[in-house]
Amino acid sequence: MRINSKLLAVSAALMLGHSAPALAAVNVFACEPEYAALAKELAPDASIYSATTALQDPHQVQARPSLIAKMRQADLALCAGAELEVGWLPMLQMKSANAAVRDGADGMFYAAEHIDTLDKLDKVDRTMGDVHAQGNPHLHFSPTRVLTLASAITARLKQIDPAQAQGYDQRLADFERRWQAAIPRWEAEAAALKGTKVIAYHTSFRYLFDWLGMEQVADLEPKPGLPPSSGHLASLLERARQGDVKAIVVASYQDTRGAEWLSEKSGLPVLVLPMSVGGDDASVDLFGLYDSVIARLKKVN
Amino acid sequence: MNAFRLSVLASSLISAAAMAQTPTLTNPAISAVLDGFYQNGDRVLGGREEGFGLGESELAISANIDDMFYGKVTTVIEVHDGDTELELEEAFIQTLALPAGFSVRAGRFLSDIGYLNNQHLHTDAFADRPAAYRAFLGGHYFDDGVRLSWVAPTDLYWTFGVEALKGEKLRAADEHGEREFDTVGVYNAFTKIGGDIGDNSSWQLGLALMDNRNGRLTPYEEGEEGHDHGDDAHGHSHSAAYTGEKTYVADVVYKWAPDGNYKYQHLTLSGEFFRVEDFKAAMLHEEDHGEEEHDHEHDTAKDHHQGWYVSGVYQFNPNWSAGLRYGELETEEAHGDHFHAQDLKETELSLNYHHSHFSTVRLQYTRQQGTNFDGLNDDNLITLQYVMTLGAHGAHQF
Numbered sequence: 001m002r003i004n005s006k007l008l009a010v011s012a013a014l015m016l017g018h019s020a021p022a023l024a025a026v027n028v029f030a031c032e033p034e035y036a037a038l039a040k041e042l043a044p045d046a047s048i049y050s051a052t053t054a055l056q057d058p059h060q061v062q063a064r065p066s067l068i069a070k071m072r073q074a075d076l077a078l079c080a081g082a083e084l085e086v087g088w089l090p091m092l093q094m095k096s097a098n099a100a101v102r103d104g105a106d107g108m109f110y111a112a113e114h115i116d117t118l119d120k121l122d123k124v125d126r127t128m129g130d131v132h133a134q135g136n137p138h139l140h141f142s143p144t145r146v147l148t149l150a151s152a153i154t155a156r157l158k159q160i161d162p163a164q165a166q167g168y169d170q171r172l173a174d175f176e177r178r179w180q181a182a183i184p185r186w187e188a189e190a191a192a193l194k195g196t197k198v199i200a201y202h203t204s205f206r207y208l209f210d211w212l213g214m215e216q217v218a219d220l221e222p223k224p225g226l227p228p229s230s231g232h233l234a235s236l237l238e239r240a241r242q243g244d245v246k247a248i249v250v251a252s253y254q255d256t257r258g259a260e261w262l263s264e265k266s267g268l269p270v271l272v273l274p275m276s277v278g279g280d281d282a283s284v285d286l287f288g289l290y291d292s293v294i295a296r297l298k299k300v301n
Numbered sequence: 302m303n304a305f306r307l308s309v310l311a312s313s314l315i316s317a318a319a320m321a322q323t324p325t326l327t328n329p330a331i332s333a334v335l336d337g338f339y340q341n342g343d344r345v346l347g348g349r350e351e352g353f354g355l356g357e358s359e360l361a362i363s364a365n366i367d368d369m370f371y372g373k374v375t376t377v378i379e380v381h382d383g384d385t386e387l388e389l390e391e392a393f394i395q396t397l398a399l400p401a402g403f404s405v406r407a408g409r410f411l412s413d414i415g416y417l418n419n420q421h422l423h424t425d426a427f428a429d430r431p432a433a434y435r436a437f438l439g440g441h442y443f444d445d446g447v448r449l450s451w452v453a454p455t456d457l458y459w460t461f462g463v464e465a466l467k468g469e470k471l472r473a474a475d476e477h478g479e480r481e482f483d484t485v486g487v488y489n490a491f492t493k494i495g496g497d498i499g500d501n502s503s504w505q506l507g508l509a510l511m512d513n514r515n516g517r518l519t520p521y522e523e524g525e526e527g528h529d530h531g532d533d534a535h536g537h538s539h540s541a542a543y544t545g546e547k548t549y550v551a552d553v554v555y556k557w558a559p560d561g562n563y564k565y566q567h568l569t570l571s572g573e574f575f576r577v578e579d580f581k582a583a584m585l586h587e588e589d590h591g592e593e594e595h596d597h598e599h600d601t602a603k604d605h606h607q608g609w610y611v612s613g614v615y616q617f618n619p620n621w622s623a624g625l626r627y628g629e630l631e632t633e634e635a636h637g638d639h640f641h642a643q644d645l646k647e648t649e650l651s652l653n654y655h656h657s658h659f660s661t662v663r664l665q666y667t668r669q670q671g672t673n674f675d676g677l678n679d680d681n682l683i684t685l686q687y688v689m690t691l692g693a694h695g696a697h698q699f
Contacts, residue, residue, distance in 0.1 A: 053500060057564035060658075062556060064503040064699045065458030065495025072402055072452045087658075091696035094371070095460075097452050099398035104368055126659060126691065226657055227565075227619045255565050 026161050029070055029101065031079035031089065032058050034140035035111070037277040037286045039078060041175045042150060042168065043157055049074075054279030057253045058084055059130070059225065063091035071096035074107065075160050078153065081110025082117055084137035106159045112137055114152040115145040118206055130225025140276070141208035141293070143183045146286065150175055182287060187212075190294045199236055199268070200249040201228075201259065204275060208293065217245060220258050228258030240266035247271045247300040252279035269300050329364035332692035334423045340684045344667065345645065345674050346435040346542060346630075349428060349684065355380050356686070357422055359390070363695065371395045375421075390443050402452040412442045413450070413462055414489050414509035415573055416552035420698055426569075426614040426624040427651050428665050428684045433575045433608030436630055437548060439470050439541045444487065457496050458505070464489040470540045472515040473580070474635075483514040491550075495699070500561040504554065505699060511548035518544075518635055520582040543606045543632050545580035554699070565618055572611040579604060580633070581640075603642070606632040610647075624651040634673065645671035660689045 026046040030036035036050035049070045052058050058080070061067075071077065071092045079085050093102055100107035117135025124133040139145050154172040158165040194213035201220040209216050218239050222232040239245065240262065248259045248268050252275045259270045273293050274280040282292035336356030343351050356379075363373035375391035393408035411419045417434060418441055430440050446466030453459040468486025475482070488511070495505030551574045558567035581604050610628030617623070626649040633640040651665040667682040 053561065055500075055560040056562045060563045062503065062563055062699050063696060064497065064556070065493070065505050066456070066497040066503060068452065068460075069456055069458035069496070073454050073456075086696065088696050091698055094395070095452070095698075097396075097399065097402050097404040097450065099400070102368070102397045103365065126657075130658065223657075253560075253562050253564065 026157065027073050027075045029074035029077040031077070031085050032140075033276040033278050034286065034289070035078035035080070037289075038140075038146070038150060038153065039076075041286070042154055042171050044171070046157075054252050054274055054276040054283070059087065061085070061088045063088040063095065067092050068095045071101060072098050074098060074101050076107045076109060076156060077101040078109050079111065080137040080139065081112035082134035082137035083132045084112075106156060109153060109156050111139060111149050115139060115142075115148050118210060119203070129221070129223025136203055136206045138204050138275075139207050140286075141205060141290075142211055143179065143186070143290070145207070147176060147179060150179070178287070182290070186290055186294055189298070193294075193297055196247075196297075197245045198247050198249045198271075199240065199245055199262070201251060201254045204251040204254070205249060205273065212294075212297075214297075216249075220248070220250070220262070227255070233258055233262055236262055237265050240268055247297075249273060251275035271296055271300055273297070329362050330693040330695060332359075332361050332690060332694050334359035334361075334421075335689045335691070336423060336686065338428065338684055338686035340428075340682060342682045344429055344682060345669060345671065345677050346432055347440055348435060350381070356428075356688070357390075359421070359423065361391070361695075365397065366394065369396060369398050371397055402454060404450050406448040406450070407446075409443060409445045410448065412438075412444060412464060412466065412489060413448065413491050414438075414442070414464075414511055414548075415550045415575075416505075416507060416554050416571055417573070418442055423688045423690060424697055426612070426622065426653065427626055427649055428663060428667075428686050431573070431608075431610040431612075431626065431628045432630040432645050432647050433573065433610060433628060436543050436608060436632060437541050437575050437577055437606065442470065442541075444468065444470060446485070446487075457494060459492070459494045461492045462490070464491075468513060468515055471511075471513050471544050472540070473518045473544045475519050480519050486513060486515040488512040488514075501559065502555065502557045502561075503699070504556075505552075507550070507552040509548075509550040509552075511550070513544060513546055513548065516544040516546045516548075516577075516580060518580055518582040543577060543580070545577035545606065547578045549576045549578075550574070556699070565616075567616050569614045570612070572609065574609040575607065577606040580606065603633055603640075606630075608632075620655055622653045622655065624653070625649070626651075641673045643671065643673040645669065645674060645677075659691065659694065660687070662687050 026043060028039045028043065028046045028048045030039060030048060030050045032052055033050045033054050036048050039046060039048050051067050052061055079089060099105065102108060112134055117139060120135040121131060121133050124131055150172060154168050157168045190212045197215045197217045199218045199220065200216045202224065218236050220228045220236065222229050245268060248262055248270045250256050250259045250270060250272050252272060256270060256272060263270045273296055274283045274289060277283050277285060277289050280292055283289040335358055338349055338356060339353050340349050340351055349356065358378045359375060361373065361375040366372045372394045373391055377388045377390045379386045379388065389409060391410055393406050393410040395406040396404050399405065413419050417430060418438060422441060429435065434440055444466040446464055448462055448464040450460060450462035465485055466487040471487055472482055489509060491507065491509035493505055493507040495503065497503050554569065554571040556567060556569050608628065608630040610626055612624060612626040614622060614624035628647045630645040632643045634643050648668045649665060651663055654662045663686045665684040665686065667684065668680060669677065669682065670680060671677045
């Protein structure tokens with residue numbers, strides 16, 4: 001089916017008088033910018049589109065026309081999974097009528113299915129807020145998990161585009177070498193952060209804190225998905241006054257008002273961290289994102 | 302009987318909903334919608350009634366059937382005038398793997414004409430659908446039939462679809478039950494295009510044409526009582542009160558959020574225009590042109606109905622949103638061999654509190670001003686409503 005559609009595309013291009021490349025570039029649809037960035041490392045020649053930016057909360061995305069149009073053309077969709085995109089991705093799959101990216105197809109890649117997520121829940125009830133039974137989906141701040149994902153994505157790329165399998169293997173080896181070299185550098189830089197206690201918005205940086213040995217002692221959200229309420233903020237102020245908390249951490253797509261109120265009352269600094277690639281000027285790729293996040297955290301310590 | 306079935310549905314829901322998250326083999330997505338309200342008057346054209354009441358309580362089950370088909374069943378339980386009605390709103394299959402952007406949906410489903418029609422009622426920002434929907438589509442139009450859709454492989458979203466439907470709900474009134482209706486009565490063609498403007502805004506335009514083989518009125522017989530074609534004749538069925546052979550729908554929607562981040566603030570502007578043409582029975586039509594002496598004081602020569610609305614909804618923060626909607630409707634009501642021109646204007650203001658993404662409490666004010674509508678006594682309506690969803694709630698449309 002895929003080969004046929006490619007042949008069709010090539011012959012259509014020829015009929016229109018264009019000189020088509022022998023093999024069309026793989027079309028990648030990334031649900032979040034971190035997966036677009038990873039795809040860029042592993043398949044730099046691919047045509048890559050990110051459905052969201054680092055300033056957009058991936059829980060709350062509109063299944064908008066442009067995304068349906070992009071999904072329609074995708075050979076491979078890269079998403080976090082664990083229900084992060086449950087409010088919009090199924091609608092895109094349904095409306096785009098693209099068999100290549102339906103669930104279970106080679107072209108539909110859910111990161112959470114390839115790694116161990118943190119905070120899996122045996123029992124999920126909506127009184128607990130908007131929680132995910134399959135664990136925390138914000139998993140791109142775990143460098144070892146990113147390595148696992150890189151090799152799983154490469155396997156998919158090779159399935160979808162076997163003609164360039166060798167090239168994908170080379171790109172993966174190159175990425176793994178650079179990433180494995182960066183991990184000890186990051187860990188050395190962040191060594192002083194071990195044991196640092198913060199208050200944060202949502203569990204967005206769960207994997208980062210887990211990796212660097214930091215501790216999120218409280219959440220600005222009273223329940224996952226619910227905005228900070230005044231009553232809850234008052235209880236956080238009590239917690240902050242115990243004196244062991246170093247900062248209030250907010251992701252680039254989160255509202256800072258609750259954090260600013262708490263900061264004003266408690267004297268703790270507010271730290272807005274880029275949630276993904278593109279979240280600040282330094283976060284041009286995954287390496288830049290990790291560099292930037294660690295540099296920002298170190299400033300308050 | 303119905304009560305028994307309801308309790309079976311309810312108990313299967315309760316046991317499954319606690320676990321239901323991502324649909325799996327043993328665990329399809331099961332969701333329910335609870336909708337209750339108090340209103341201080343009756344809304345015309347099949348809207349909510351005075352007093353305490355329930356809106357559509359909905360129970361839906363959906364899952365992939367296999368790697369080729371997806372299926373969904375939505376039952377709706379409504380209470381009107383003390384009667385509990387169990388209705389099947391959706392029971393369809395849809396293909397998942399046709400080539401080249403094609404898909405087929407078959408069974409009972411929401412027609413894809415207009416902007417609101419294929420959306421579920423509980424996602425609306427107002428208590429009732431606009432008057433044009435209540436007049437021409439019976440609130441929301443779901444029917445038995447088949448749809449073929451195609452999505453273009455372009456960066457500009459472009460989809461095109463055709464539907465063939467039973468059209469029983471959109472049949473013109475037939476007093477004597479003698480008329481031979483076409484069994485496939487409604488053919489729809491629709492197209493939608495859409496895209497983004499920068500990171501902040503998105504838009505969609507839609508056009509639809511409905512060809513209703515049974516939309517023209519049944520010829521009037523001399524000496525008969527006029528066939529009252531409005532609310533009274535149809536009670537609270539989901540049938541359209543006004544039909545015609547051709548319906549044209551144009552819709553536009555624009556959404557905006559700062560940085561395209563819908564979590565905190567966002568704005569939705571939308572508008573739709575309906576024109577329903579060719580409803581006069583062939584015989585009446587002739588008379589209008591041929592016999593000049595046929596001169597009733599209420600009669601008009603117009604052979605179309607028309608309606609439109611514009612709406613703006615703003616979410617100030619995750620807890621609060623407000624909406625403003627204005628709509629007009631111009632219809633012709635059959636009275637025997639002549640017609641009465643009707644006119645309705647609705648101005649609506651809604652204020653919504655969302656404790657979470659799954660619960661909404663709404664206070665709505667409606668000013669309805671009309672001429673020649675039965676049951677239009679109160680010009681000012683206040684509606685207090687809750688709409689809540691439980692279970693594995695599916696993704697929303699744009």
